[in-house]
């Protein structure tokens with residue numbers, strides 16, 4: 051019976067395609083099947099009666115197998131799919147799924163362990179290979195996505211920069227068109243007196259640098275002309291000289307003109323608008339009548355002068371602009387600082403390189419040159435031919451004290467050309483020299499200026515602007531005259 055049973059048992063074992071070993075309670079091999087011997091290249095002699103770990107020259111001394119047989123199986127009757135990976139000396143690396151079961155022999159205290167071994171090396175290898183491929187592809191995809199994301203960001207930044215540049219160019223173009231409307235002439239500065247030669251020298255000294263310049267001098271002495279000369283001799287000459295007259299607008303409008311505004315920043319701000327600082331990025335900003343800049347705006351200007359940074363109205367985003375500032379004023383800024391009307395720190399920042407324009411009365415030798423230059427230009431424009439400037443006319447022009455300086459000379463010559471029907475220049479105005487007592491009156495410049503403006507206003511029945519107005523006689527533009535009237539407390543009685 052026993053023999054017959056063993057034969058049947060052997061046959062069953064032999065017919066199973068998976069390698070199988072039967073172990074006794076000491077973990078020695080009782081039986082193994084053909085598939086086991088074949089798969090693991092061992093013979094029955096090397097296997098039967100041998101401790102499983104010692105099979106094939108201790109090739110089966112595998113820590114994971116020990117774990118299964120010594121820790122897991124004593125606690126469980128069976129355990130399936132216990133994965134063991136091992137590099138066999140004879141057959142190389144194998145991945146095995148072990149299915150172990152404990153078998154009791156009825157009535158006796160003997161127990162057997164049946165160990166079925168599934169060789170999953172190929173399948174697992176394939177699966178792992180696939181997993182590796184998926185992993186690699188995922189990594190490649192992530193890397194590609196990152197690159198795409200980066201180039202998308204780069205493209206977006208480039209686009210933003212292009213947009214910004216476009217906006218700046220458009221604002222600059224609009225600004226230039228306004229400038230063209232002003233029919234600004236770019237003629238040279240006329241003069242050969244030592245005073246004007248010194249101005250030329252200073253222009254040449256500073257033009258090529260990025261230093262801020264402060265141009266001082268009475269009205270009409272050519273401060274703007276000098277600002278334009280500095281800009282056109284500088285490295286920034288290919289861009290526009292952007293101009294802002296600080297006396298021309300009320301405080302809140304100056305702020306938005308200088309720094310720009312966002313849409314909806316204030317009532318009437320229907321769209322975003324770039325300020326003069328942004329338009330002048332990389333160029334020069336000419337701040338005319340800087341002495342009129344309201345006190346509340348001076349800290350903001352100081353901030354840009356110091357850091358090149360500012361914010362548009364209605365925005366907290368800081369904008370950086372590389373702007374060279376040329377400021378001009380006909381006020382005595384030092385006096386304004388003393389009176390608390392101009393910030394000292396701003397004055398220091400602007401006053402790094404001052405250029406003072408000499409008044410025309412201090413350089414009478416330039417008058418004949420200027421007269422020739424303007425008579426020629428005005429008569430050409432009017433289609434007249436004026437060949438002769440009588441000595442008496444020239445003497446009168448040289449003797450006059452020119453409170454409105456070159457601008458006044460220009461206006462007087464224009465009226466003279468209109469007034470002249472032949473080749474001889476006839477003055478239309480009577481050039482009154484100031485009374486001596488007036489000079490010795492001990493009055494301040496502001497008082498004299500006030501009296502003169504009031505006198506002219508009375509003469510034209512308080513007509514501030516337009517034809518035959520005080521602005522025309524004084525050679526000032528109307529906003530400058532209005533600003534000056536405000537400053538000097540001049541009101542129509």
Ligand SMILES: Nc1ncnc2c1ncn2[C@@H]1O[C@H](COP(=O)(O)OP(=O)(O)OP(=O)(O)O)[C@@H](O)[C@H]1O
Nearest residue numbers: 239240241268269270271272273274275380456457
């Ligand atoms: N040296 C000069 N040669 C030729 N033209 C001059 C000279 N100086 C001034 N002018 C002319 O006089 C006019 C006034 O000059 P400009 O506007 O530069 O003076 P300003 O000092 O800036 O005046 P304001 O203080 O009123 O702004 C302009 O038409 C300018 O062309």
